[in-house]
Amino acid sequence: MRLKLLALWVLWAVPAHAADPALLDQLDALYAKRNDAESAKALDKQVSEALKAVPDDFDLAWRKARILQWQADGATEKKLKMVLGKQTWEAGDLAAKLQPARVEGYYFAACGIGSYSQAVGIMKALGDGLEGKFNERLDTALKIDATYEYGGPWLVKGRYFYELPWPKRDLGKSAEYYQKAIARFPQSLRAHYYLAETLLKDGKAKDASAAIEKVKQGSTAYNPAEGQRVQQWAKKVDADIQEELK
Structure with a gap:
């Protein structure tokens, strides 16, 4: 009986669909070359397509947030930075929801709010109440793994x-x-x-x-x-x- 319960728990605990480890390795290899525009573009496309197939995969969600933050961090045009910052924030929040004990989601969500705030203007961001949202995520990241x-x-x-x-x-x-x-x-x-x-x-x-x-x-x-x-x-x-x- 115990073995049956254990087997059921394993089936419940392991997602029915998860990103292929080989794909994750490929995404990380592209990320290492992200200063090349084509590599960054290919990474963004591949991780986005993978998320369509496995929308609740933590390892894909935080990697999506990571490349978006890289793009937002380097964006000089305010509108683009705002869009990328918001997308980073959303992808980070998804990762945090999927794995609330892991640092990645909170960290990248905070980075995304930061990029978004820089784009719209710090005073406007403060007026819109983003400071609390930012610190909530960042302070959680600091507690998990600074x-x-x-x-x-x-x-x-x-x-x-x-x-x-x-x-x-x-x-x-x-x-x-x-x-x-x-x-x-x-x-x-x-x-x-x-x-x-x-x-x-x-x-x-x-x-x-x-x-x-x-x-x-x-x-x-x-x-x-x-x-x-x-x-x-x-x-x-x-x-x-x-x-x-x-």
Whole structure:
């Protein structure tokens, strides 16, 4: 009887349909090459098609959110960033619903709300009540695993304190969260880049220069697509810092 009950539990616990592990490996391989526009496009198409067949698959849902966030993060046109941010938010929420004990869904949903808020304007986002939705998801991610994605939840929280308008902005707290990520993941160029921007805004151009130098001289081997993107962004911040130091 116990064996029968166990067998029934296994059948209930394992989804009848789940993404093929080989497909997940293929999607991850494409994600590693996401700085190539064609690879990113192919990844987005493949994961979207897979979700149509298996709409409640956690591993597909968070991977969909991940590539959407990459696209939203790099979008310069506000309308596109807004659309991608909202889609990231929705895909992240789906993943969180499917696996509420895992960090991925909450993290990417928070990132999506952040991108959406940047696109519509922080003041409008605050007026629309998005701050609570953002922090609810991000704080959950921080509790589950703050080290995910090279300390991604710490970086997003630090960016939150950077982006807020006065008097809610807190550049000291912003820097503290980046330092947490740097202490654990010194190779993270984004952590040093965000720290440089925060220090510059805080009137600490000399310290900002030291931080941005770590971005310029740092290796991208830990995450080539990510590192190359951040190093490209760093050029403008470096120019702003040097102008301030004159």
